[in-house]
Amino acid sequence: TPPDTLDLNNIQGDILSGLPKKTQLYIFFQIVDVTKFRADLARFVPLVKTVAGVLKDRQLIKEHKKKGHKTLIPLVGVNIAFSHLGFVKLGIDDSSLGPATDPFIIGQFKDSVQNLGDAGTQTASGLVPNWDPAFVQPLHGVILISGESHETLQKKKLEIECIFGVRTIQPSIFQVTSLRGDVRPGAESGHEHFGFLDGISNPAVIGFDKDPNPGPVSVNPGVIVTGYTGDPSQATRASWAVDGSFLVFRYLFQQVPEFNDFLRKNPIAFQDLTPEEGSDLLGARLVGRWKSGAPIDLSPFKNDPVLAVDPKRNNDFKFEGEINSQFRCPFAAHVRKTNPRNDLEALPPPVGPISVQKNRIMRRGVQFGPELTKEEKKTAKTECGRGLLFACYQTSITNGFQFLQKTWANNPKFPIGQTQPEEPGLDPLIGQGVRSMSGTDPNNEEKVISGMPDFIIPRGGEYFFSPSLKGLRETLAS
Numbered sequence: 084t085p086p087d088t089l090d091l092n093n094i095q096g097d098i099l100s101g102l103p104k105k106t107q108l109y110i111f112f113q114i115v116d117v118t119k120f121r122a123d124l125a126r127f128v129p130l131v132k133t134v135a136g137v138l139k140d141r142q143l144i145k146e147h148k149k150k151g152h153k154t155l156i157p158l159v160g161v162n163i164a165f166s167h168l169g170f171v172k173l174g175i176d177d178s179s180l181g182p183a184t185d186p187f188i189i190g191q192f193k194d195s196v197q198n199l200g201d202a203g204t205q206t207a208s209g210l211v212p213n214w215d216p217a218f219v220q221p222l223h224g225v226i227l228i229s230g231e232s233h234e235t236l237q238k239k240k241l242e243i244e245c246i247f248g249v250r251t252i253q254p255s256i257f258q259v260t261s262l263r264g265d266v267r268p269g270a271e272s273g274h275e276h277f278g279f280l281d282g283i284s285n286p287a288v289i290g291f292d293k294d295p296n297p298g299p300v301s302v303n304p305g306v307i308v309t310g311y312t313g314d315p316s317q318a319t320r321a322s323w324a325v326d327g328s329f330l331v332f333r334y335l336f337q338q339v340p341e342f343n344d345f346l347r348k349n350p351i352a353f354q355d356l357t358p359e360e361g362s363d364l365l366g367a368r369l370v371g372r373w374k375s376g377a378p379i380d381l382s383p384f385k386n387d388p389v390l391a392v393d394p395k396r397n398n399d400f401k402f403e404g405e406i407n408s409q410f411r412c413p414f415a416a417h418v419r420k421t422n423p424r425n426d427l428e429a430l431p432p433p434v435g436p437i438s439v440q441k442n443r444i445m446r447r448g449v450q451f452g453p454e455l456t457k458e459e460k461k462t463a464k465t466e467c468g469r470g471l472l473f474a475c476y477q478t479s480i481t482n483g484f485q486f487l488q489k490t491w492a493n494n495p496k497f498p499i500g501q502t503q504p505e506e507p508g509l510d511p512l513i514g515q516g517v518r519s520m521s522g523t524d525p526n527n528e529e530k531v532i533s534g535m536p537d538f539i540i541p542r543g544g545e546y547f548f549s550p551s552l553k554g555l556r557e558t559l560a561s
């Protein structure tokens with residue numbers, strides 16, 4: 084059968100193509116005047132950038148670069164998404180987005196301590212996560228603004244604030260908080276705060292990515308966009324809920340000086356590596372890639388900067404022949420935990436093979452916070468908050484983000500099906516719980532590192548749904 088035809092003029096741009104960004108604002112809001120909000124939204128919708136719009140912008144950026152311009156072309160991309168509480172506030176029946184037990188309906192505040200493993204505090208009203216106070220309040224929606232400069236973002240933010248009457252006597256929204264993310268400067272551009280190149284492995288989507296690079300098998304469009312083949316609720320989505328996607332947002336702090344200190348104090352003694360190289364190897368084995376982006380499954384003991392930047396090779400690995408071994412890459416390494424490839428897809432019967440297609444997510448994060456200060460480098464202690472505004476899209480949070488965090492990253496026994504005696508342990512970056520893992524030492528795969536500090540600390544988040552343009556115009560706005 085021919086692939087589904089995706090309506091690129093109806094799908095919000097961040098979902099399939101990623102809003103181009105050097106800097107990005109997330110504005111979290113509550114709706115305070117429903118009637119006015121619905122009218123204001125009708126004037127806001129023309130600002131929303133679709134996938135087709137992003138593709139045009141990317142073409143403009145390419146032509147601008149080709150002409151030899153050194154400055155960036157001023158471009159801005161706006162998207163919007165709503166939480167379950169937002170739909171309730173608007174009086175919109177969102178039951179086709181999920182049953183009462185769905186994480187989207189429950190909300191991330193409760194899900195964080197019930198399923199994601201976030202640390203919490205017992206209070207009179209139950210266990211609550213240790214989050215930033217802004218995320219303890221109900222959030223109804225989020226507006227994303229991406230652009231090439233702070234100036235461009237600020238201008239667009241003002242325009243949006245005027246539409247919703249913010250700072251007038253009759254606002255329709257209240258801004259609970261806003262967070263700004265910035266791509267890191269210079270050579271660190273594209274690298275997250277621990278220093279590793281990010282954004283390499285995202286699923287190629289059938290019917291959208293025409294010429295995918297070698298790597299994991301392409302996913303059906305309905306894994307990412309509602310209403311298409313692969314959407315587990317395809318048959319029951321209300322028409323306004325088609326051409327959308329669930330946006331998971333997480334406010335993740337990274338303890339960078341502490342992470343660096345941990346690597347420095349635990350270098351892997353292997354072959355003739357210097358202590359510094361042994362620390363780099365440990366970092367690479369926690370992530371599954373070198374800082375350059377080169378996958379350790381292909382280049383296990385030495386960085387390969389050429390492989391790192393070759394899109395035809397840098398995602399073309401499957402932990403082949405490693406189903407029972409963590410010599411090249413630890414089972415718990417972040418990229419192996421969150422996309423186990425052959426660990427499930429090549430499992431022999433009767434357990435396998437198990438397809439991971441339904442568990443893939445489209446990641447769209449951006450870094451926040453400053454570079455390390457001299458003081459932080461000296462004391463190995465975080466003084467300034469920094470980390471990742473983690474965002475990802477999928478049609479099922481249960482199969483996507485929540486599954487990756489709960490069933491894979493936090494589960495010391497995962498990946499399953501290997502015959503080695505040692506337990507893989509937790510994902511050393513995002514795993515929540517008793518933080519130990521095996522496999523960091525290629526000389527002794529069974530050796531366990533225990534008591535690993537928390538390198539990543541969740542401080543907030545919410546589950547949102549990013550509707551189609553038609554849904555925004557015809558069902559949400561008035």
Ligand code: HEM
Nearest residue numbers: 275279280281282283284335418421422471487488513539
């Ligand atoms: C890949 C860092 C949070 C899921 C990666 C990569 C890095 C990284 C460096 C390798 C680059 C790439 O393959 O594109 C981080 C950091 C995080 C974080 C620093 C937090 C501050 C998360 C969370 C999840 C997640 C919360 C989901 C629960 C993934 C997935 C991949 C990935 C699915 C791609 C794996 C693959 O297909 O090979 N991450 N990550 N990450 N991460 Fe994370």
